[in-house]
Amino acid sequence: MNKWIKPVGSVLIAGAMLVGGAGVSGIAGSSVAYADQASDRNMVSVVGKGEISVKPDIAYLSIGVDTQADTAQSAQKANAEKIQKINDVLKNTWKIEDKDIKSVSFYVQPNYTYNDKEGQKVKGYTAHHTLQVSYRDLSKVGKLLDDASTAGANNIDNITFSVENRDQYEEQVIQKAMANADLKAGSIAKAAKRQLGLVLSVSQGDVSSPVVFAEAKMAAGAANDAASSTAVAPGEIKVSTQLSVQYELK
Numbered sequence: 001m002n003k004w005i006k007p008v009g010s011v012l013i014a015g016a017m018l019v020g021g022a023g024v025s026g027i028a029g030s031s032v033a034y035a036d037q038a039s040d041r042n043m044v045s046v047v048g049k050g051e052i053s054v055k056p057d058i059a060y061l062s063i064g065v066d067t068q069a070d071t072a073q074s075a076q077k078a079n080a081e082k083i084q085k086i087n088d089v090l091k092n093t094w095k096i097e098d099k100d101i102k103s104v105s106f107y108v109q110p111n112y113t114y115n116d117k118e119g120q121k122v123k124g125y126t127a128h129h130t131l132q133v134s135y136r137d138l139s140k141v142g143k144l145l146d147d148a149s150t151a152g153a154n155n156i157d158n159i160t161f162s163v164e165n166r167d168q169y170e171e172q173v174i175q176k177a178m179a180n181a182d183l184k185a186g187s188i189a190k191a192a193k194r195q196l197g198l199v200l201s202v203s204q205g206d207v208s209s210p211v212v213f214a215e216a217k218m219a220a221g222a223a224n225d226a227a228s229s230t231a232v233a234p235g236e237i238k239v240s241t242q243l244s245v246q247y248e249l250k
Helices: 002-019 020-039 072-093 139-148 167-191
Strands: 044-054 056-067 100-117 118-136 155-162 196-204 213-214 235-250
Touching: 044 167, 056 072, 056 139, 056 196, 072 100, 072 118, 072 139, 118 139, 139 196, 167 196, 167 235, 213 235
Parallel strands: none
Antiparallel strands: 044 235, 056 118, 056 155, 100 118, 155 213, 196 235
8 A cells, every 4th residue: 555655646746846846745645545446445344243152151130129008107117117128038047148139129108099079188108118139049039039028028120140240251242343353354255356454443342141031020928828839940141242453355
């Protein structure tokens, strides 16, 4: 590429000497345009994508309690007792550490009724408290949910499966993305009757590991039926990345 640009520069300088100083700036401006066009003609840019399927190694469980009572204080107190019982089961029976149990929502709110005669009136209160539990033995997630329900959980929502350390898969997806970029660029070069040269630049997007949601909605007391047990299948998740790659064209 440099051998091509240099003679053009020499010709432009000679031309400038012939037409005088007034022509130097105009022709010099043209030389920049020629250089950019030459660079564009001798480069190809592609996006390579890499993706692998892996088994998730962690589940995030949403375990909550809703309690209704005549007063806000009594609703909150009854709810706190149930949450404490669930915490005891998680920590003592399931040996889950404090760092893997956290509160993600809590509120106490009034419940309203309405009729044309009396209008809107408060009829009791609802206390709500939800824990997010991180658990790594995915084969036992269903049994854990059953025990939580038996302990008083009546608001068990979707389970999220994910990969705790996605960096361990980064090299694999990068290699796949680069191979995909090589294939695309090679095909373009062949179609253009050119040869693929050196890689000029590479930039990477984020490595993503989309989570998988599993339905695990349970009504209060559902796990008390000894004949039934909650079955949860984690499946697989996809870890992916993409590379923006520029190649020289010969």
